[in-house]
Amino acid sequence: MPNLPPLPPPENLLRHATSPYLLQHAGNPVHWRPWGPEALAEAQATGKPILLSIGYAACHWCHVMAHESFEDPETAALMNRLFVNIKVDREERPDIDALYMSALHLLGEQGGWPLTMFLTPRAEPFWGGTYFPPEPRWGRPSFRQVLLGVAEAYRNEGDKVAQNVSALKGALSRMAEAKPGPFPTEALLDRVARALVRATDAREGGLAGAPKFPNPPIFRFLWHMHFRLGQPACAEVVHLLLRRMSQGGIYDHLGGGYARYSVDAIWLVPHFEKMLYDNAQLLELLALAQAAAPDPLYAERAAETVAWLEREMLTEWGAFASSLDADSEGEEGRFYLWTEAEVDALLPPEDAALFKAIYDVSAEGNWEHRVILNRRRHAERLSDAEEATLARCRRALFEARAKRVPPGRDDKVLADWNGLAIAALARAAAAFGRPEWLALARRAFSFVSGTMAARDGRLLHAWRAGRAGAAGLLEDHAAMARAALALHETTGEPSCLARAIAWAEAADRHFAAPGGGYFESAADATDVLIRSRSAADNATPSGNGLMAEIQARLFHLTGEDRWRQAAERTIGAFAGHEGIGAMPTLLAAADLLAEGASVVVAGDPEDPAARALEQAALAHPDPALVLLRAPRPDALPPGHPAGGKGPLAGRPAAYVCRGGTCSPPVADPAALRLALARRPPPVPAPAHGAAPPA
Incomplete structure (x- = not known):
């Protein structure tokens, strides 16, 4: 292969990485390579299959497999002889992780980390698993047995390998196709909400069974549906989740913050790692719950969690680190x-x-x-x-x-997770009356939007130690655009709205997919076998769901019909999917587009009475709400139903606008809260491609 570069040296190359997870493995005797064109070219030049190992810095079982196998000279020698060994930080390359995790699921295996996949030299998956022990145990073969068996199958059973590759690639390609359908109806939202409520644990909260994960996207959707459908049960399950988690062992009662999940069904025994994304989303849920039903428990847990973020997760640059490890001194939970x-x-x-x-x-x-x-x-x-x-x-x-010796901290800055934290801090600042939390949000936003900005208008995904760790993905642009809109509504700063629009437009240029929606990886990504497109939420909201939310919110904020059309295209690309119930963020965005309310505060923004009205709107618990400021009657978007309306008898006034009509003006926060509580019955949802009522 004359166009391939010279082979790299037979040594571990992870010492050049920025990812703390990759650096954890830099001393292994395995000849690890970081994922990228060079490693893939080496596999093609040698003809060796690829052993792909994916994990993250806070992962307990990743550490176990590293100690048992990757640090063992005999195992490493076997790996080096038979494979090109590539190590990936799933937090740095979630697009690679998602692709090969989907391949593992297609093989009928349960997912998890460490993810261990075997690929052809062209990065095509043909077999895989998760953790493998050093000796046969629990009905699993030893890792060395797996290495020998896979290498022999690749060498001697080419037909079977080719069949697996063809089947997996075909299935992965089909998963990335658009599945258009009609705009989600109230009946669909009701059916999904009821099914999710039935799936919860009526005693302990959260979804029934063990292990127990917080699943914030599901519970944020249910909270949203409480206001959309008027179903008390949708709010009750959120309150139950927050109360049980906040008093369980999954919460750190000394230092604040929630662990990633509990291994049992009662929130007692956590898997001790703490992730930025979980705590960001749970902080937002606490803020929404507090806005509806103030509770000292919510206020305490929010304050303690923000204190933990500031004390242990805030980097010297002002943005937030990714995670804290489950282990310290080689033992899970010891700290x-x-x-x-x-x-x-x-x-x-x-x-x-x-x-x-x-x-x-x-x-x-x-x-x-x-x-x-x-x-x-x-x-x-x-x-x-x-x-x-x-x-x-x-x-x-x-x-x-x-x-004590603290758990290790993965201090890389991820744009998408910081976006979730910024939006949560902005909402929590309003709900709990803590303006200093807004200052934290603005500081993180300044770093990501400045230092992590690429020259072409895109964002970087990861940054650490003065270096970019990975190119930007869809989720980065979506989460940061959402954070920008949260700051715009909270502060009124036009620059934040402009940032959100610029990132939404960058997503259109670099990630848009045929038939609607967006690919996770950019069009110029050269090391991705298949560009994934999905709206299914996981532990974090999907990029497509967030993009639909941003487009719907921009439509209400700007009045520009292009954003309504964009939101309908994004939602419509997945609306025919039989698994649409697994897309709660997308479904909530559909409701925001069709049924969202605008609160218009008319009057001088510096007037304390105007600020009090703004605060009442920002602290309201209904997520399907946008705030517009109108210092002059002509300041609203053209055609807005509140256009031309102004203060009431010289005092700042608020108007609640839904479905093309506005409430009478109100001049005090209590009256505004009452007007917001009187949500009218939903109007019929538009047909796919049709505009919501103007």
């Missing part, structure tokens, strides 16, 4: 666990008795003879004096814990 003796040694006896009773501290422990602090059995609020004692105890234990 967070206690014994009764440790608690007794730190607290006065009279305080210790109360603390141990409330936080489930006992000699036998509640997990592997140690204690995970939780308030599951004592979730009710105690007297002010008792709560003050508990707070004093928590501070003492927190200070003692701070002397």
Whole structure:
């Protein structure tokens, strides 16, 4: 192959990476290569199949497999002889991870990390799995057995490998096709919402069963549907989720923040890693719940979680790091666990008795003879004096814990996850009356929009140590555009609206797919076998769902029909999918487009009365709401139903506009809240391709 570059040296090349996960493996005897054209060219030049290993820095089982296999010289020698070995940080290249995780699912295997996939030299998947033990165990072959078996099959069973490749590539290509259908109706939204409510755990909250994940996109959709459909159950399951999680072991009662999931069905035993994206979305849910039903628990958990973000996740550049590891000193959860003796040694006896009773501290422990602090059995609020004692105890234990070896921090900055955090902080600042949280959001936004901006108008996906780690993906532009709109509505700054429009337009230029919707990878991505297109939400909202939300919100904010058309194209590309119930963010965007309300505040924005009206709108719990400021009657978009309307008897006034008509003006926040609560019955949804009522 004369056009291929010379082969790289037979050594581990991860020392040149920026990703903390890749750097964790830089000392392995495996000849790891980072994903990219050079590694793929090496596979083609040598004819060796590719062993692709995908994980992330906070992943416990990734660490286990690394210690057991990748650090073992004999296993590494086998890998080096038989394969071109490529290591990927799933957080840095979620497009690569999503593609090969889909291939694993098509093989009938349950997904997870570490993801271990075997590819042809052209990066075509033909077999895979997740964690493999060093010796046969739990009905699984050893990793060395897998290596030998896959290499032999690739060498001697070419027909079977080719069949697998053809079937998988065909299925992956079909998954990326548009599946057009009619605009989602109220009946569809109702059917999806009811099915999701039925899938929840009526006692413990969250989805039924174990392990338990927060699934914020699902519960944000249900919250949205409470206002759309008037179903109390949709809000009740959100409140139950937040209360159970916030008193369970999945929450860090000393340092704040929620772990990624619990391994059981009762939120007691967490998988101890903490992710930025989970905490961002849960903070937004706490803010929405607080706006509807103020609760000291929500206020405390929000404040503690933001304090954790600022103390442990804020980088020196002002943006937020990605995650904290599950492990410290080589042991999962070691940093967070206690014994009764440790608690007794730190607290006065009279305080210790109360603390141990409330936080489930006992000699036998509640997990592997140690204690995970939780308030599951004592979730009710105690007297002010008792709560003050508990707070004093928590501070003492927190200070003692701070002397332990902390979990590792993955300090790379991801544009999409920071976008989720910025939007959440903006909403929480309004809901909880904490303007300093808005300052945190603006600081992170400034870094991502400045330092992580490419020359062609796109964003970078990852940044660390002064270097870009990966090119921007759809989710980066969608999440940051959503963050920009959150800041625009919160502050009124026109520059934030302009940023959101620019990123939405960049997505159109670089990610738009035939038939509507968007590919995850840009058009100039050269190392992606198949460009994925999906609107299914996972632990984070899908890029296509977020794009539909942004386009719907831009339509209400600007009045420009191009954004209505864009939202309909995005939604319509997936509306015929039989799995549309797995696309709650997209469905919520459809409702926002058709039924969203505009609150117009007419009057001088510097007038305290105008600011009070704005605050009432920003702190309202209905997510299908946009705020427009009209310092002059001609400041609104052309054709807006509130156009020409102004202050009321010289005082700033607010108008609530839905479906082409506006409420009478109101001049005080309480009256505005009442006007927003009187949501009229939904109008018929437009047919696909038709405009919502003007």
